Amino acid sequence: MKKTCSSLVCLWLLATTFSSALAADVTVDSSILAGFAKRDVSGASKEKLVPATQFLGLTAYKLLDGSLSAHFYGWGRTDFADKSYNDAKTTGSLTYGYLQYGFNNANSNVRAGRLFVREGIINEQIDGLSFRAGLPMGLGLSAFGGAPVHNVHINGENSDGKGDSIYGGRVNYRYKGLLEIGLSGVYESDAPAMLTHSTGDYRKIGGDLWFTPLNAVDLIGHSSYNPETQSFAEHTYMLNVKPIRHLVLTGEFNEHHEQSYLYSWTMFSAALNPNDKSRSLGISASYQVGNNLEISTDYKRFTREFGSADRTGGDARVKYKDNAIRGGIGYHYLNAGEGFAIGANPSASYHEVRCYIMHDSKSYFTAVDLLSDIFKEKIYGQGSSWEAVTTLGYHLTSTLALSGDFSYGRNQQFTEEAKALLRLTYNMPYTGIGGNK
Amino acid sequence: MKNIYIMLHFLTLILLVLIMGSCSQMRTIPGLPATHPQALALGQQVDCAECHEDQQKGSMKAFNSFSHTPSFIKNHRFYAASDDRLCSTCHKSSFCNDCHTNKVEMKPSIRYGNRPDREFQHRGNYITLHKIEGKLDPASCYRCHGRANNERCVACHK
Known part of the structure; x- marks a missing residue:
């Protein structure tokens, strides 16, 4: 893990030197978080945690002829007391680090390094190469290849269950602004044998759809097929309708066949029934009342082989003074029977209530967040759980801020949990990429 | 099953030939700008329709679809899977x-x-x-x- 942290520092130095030499536009985002937590774990010893974590992002735009950019992001952590997790006291990860060459036309780009690929049914992190290009007659093409990222260490295992190489791509067709259909696939080399877990080879193909018959109507979704199990893995579709400005009506349908969708999940064989199928159907509506209030309500029905459950509720959000003051309240109720319950409980139903308020001025910022769950049947002898988080911060400069969080809560896992966190953030603004969002 | 993989490999080869043949015409196809021309306020729930009524030239999708409503935020995976290039103009x-x-x-x-x-x-x-x-x-x-x-x-x- 020291190797990872060293790599992070080296990458930063390399990128800084590289971009400076080429007079690029550089942005740096840095967060240093020092935490302090005491846990009274039910039936176990008390823990004292003092981790310090550095998140670091660096992006250099307009390198060489202006079309090349470099992107790096990662984190490193050191524990100064008990281990915050059961790996080494010092650890870290390079989330991404790649060079991108973007062409001026056809949404085309080429990327090389550690990167994320999102194309149709594909969502992968790879060490390799990807490219994307728009083609004449409404066609488009993307492809990627390389090695899947293996930086997860699974306790007691000799691998994370992923193969050594991975490649795939997507081809799509667009007809004006009305329709886009895509075909995508991913192929990973054979999954390695694991010591205590089992996993299947990761291969999928699928199709995606974006249909806009009217400006106010979108139907978006995809279906995937697993050639290893020779059956459909997933169908997931969403219909968005905006009958009047500021009113959005949404319907969604999801169906997953566990055997096919979860085939390459290392915990699949232990936690789930391969013959099971899950389905959910949801509707929601949101409306913005004036400039300062937004309300929404939603309902979702979940269906499994062993029963059905319903979740319903709503949220309201307010903002004042150009977003300087923001607040929200929310309530949801899950009505679920014993099939979904913890242990031998006869019910999994619970109410969830949340409210928050925050204020951000040029000099200071503050926030309070309250969350509580009230269970129909007691879980481990407790009928409810709650957590309160408060934040107080100060803008040292327009780019540098120092803030502290304190949270306290009671729940079924930790009879008492108190946490404090000190946060130093530096976000270099770059107006061309939407500020520091 | 092997036939499916052989077919996929064959399809990949055809597509590579296609793209090589089409490269010369790519200059006529519009693309999205690399970045949004205007910075957006922190914490702002972006309403694209405030400024844009038409379709994006790069993806031919309506700007209105990408307004950051509660539905969009909860279901952003659908949008990112199809057009994360658009997401990256701001994020x-x-x-x-x-x-x-x-x-x-x-x-x-x-x-x-x-x-x-x-x-x-x-x-x-x-x-x-x-x-x-x-x-x-x-x-x-x-x-x-x-x-x-x-x-x-x-x-x-x-």
């Missing part, structure tokens, strides 16, 4: 990777405890709730914790 990749990555250091709701207005999964007592929520919709766990970011799941679920 750095790290904005996505705070949650979606191979190895997450801490719950995003803890890292951004000063931003309760942002939608984050697993707030509060989720360590208890996941025993219920995982049975409701296991696919929603898999999307982030399936082949990546799963070491803490596997520690218990052996």
Whole structure:
């Protein structure tokens, strides 16, 4: 893990030197978080945690002829007391680090390094190469290849269950602004044998759809097929309708066949029934009342082989003074029977209530967040759980801020949990990429 | 099954030939700008329709579809899967990777405890709730914790 942290520092130095030499536009985002937590774990010893974590992002735009950019992001952590997790006291990860060459036309780009690929049914992190290009007659093409990222260490295992190489791509067709259909696939080399877990080879193909018959109507979704199990893995579709400005009506349908969708999940064989199928159907509506209030309500029905459950509720959000003051309240109720319950409980139903308020001025910022769950049947002898988080911060400069969080809560896992966190953030603004969002 | 893979390889070759033949015409196809020309306020729920009534030239999709309504935020995976190139005109990749990555250091709701207005999964007592929520919709766990970011799941679920 020291190797990872060293790599992070080296990458930063390399990128800084590289971009400076080429007079690029550089942005740096840095967060240093020092935490302090005491846990009274039910039936176990008390823990004292003092981790310090550095998140670091660096992006250099307009390198060489202006079309090349470099992107790096990662984190490193050191524990100064008990281990915050059961790996080494010092650890870290390079989330991404790649060079991108973007062409001026056809949404085309080429990327090389550690990167994320999102194309149709594909969502992968790879060490390799990807490219994307728009083609004449409404066609488009993307492809990627390389090695899947293996930086997860699974306790007691000799691998994370992923193969050594991975490649795939997507081809799509667009007809004006009305329709886009895509075909995508991913192929990973054979999954390695694991010591205590089992996993299947990761291969999928699928199709995606974006249909806009009217400006106010979108139907978006995809279906995937697993050639290893020779059956459909997933169908997931969403219909968005905006009958009047500021009113959005949404319907969604999801169906997953566990055997096919979860085939390459290392915990699949232990936690789930391969013959099971899950389905959910949801509707929601949101409306913005004036400039300062937004309300929404939603309902979702979940269906499994062993029963059905319903979740319903709503949220309201307010903002004042150009977003300087923001607040929200929310309530949801899950009505679920014993099939979904913890242990031998006869019910999994619970109410969830949340409210928050925050204020951000040029000099200071503050926030309070309250969350509580009230269970129909007691879980481990407790009928409810709650957590309160408060934040107080100060803008040292327009780019540098120092803030502290304190949270306290009671729940079924930790009879008492108190946490404090000190946060130093530096976000270099770059107006061309939407500020520091 | 082998036939399917052979067909896929053959299809890939055809597509490579196609793209090479089409490269000369790519200059006539419009593309999205690399970045949004105007900075957006922190915490602003972006309403694209405030300024744009038409379609994007690069993706030919209506700007109106990408307004950051509660529905968009909850269902952003549909939009990102088809057009993450558009997302990247305003968001750095790290904005996505705070949650979606191979190895997450801490719950995003803890890292951004000063931003309760942002939608984050697993707030509060989720360590208890996941025993219920995982049975409701296991696919929603898999999307982030399936082949990546799963070491803490596997520690218990052996």
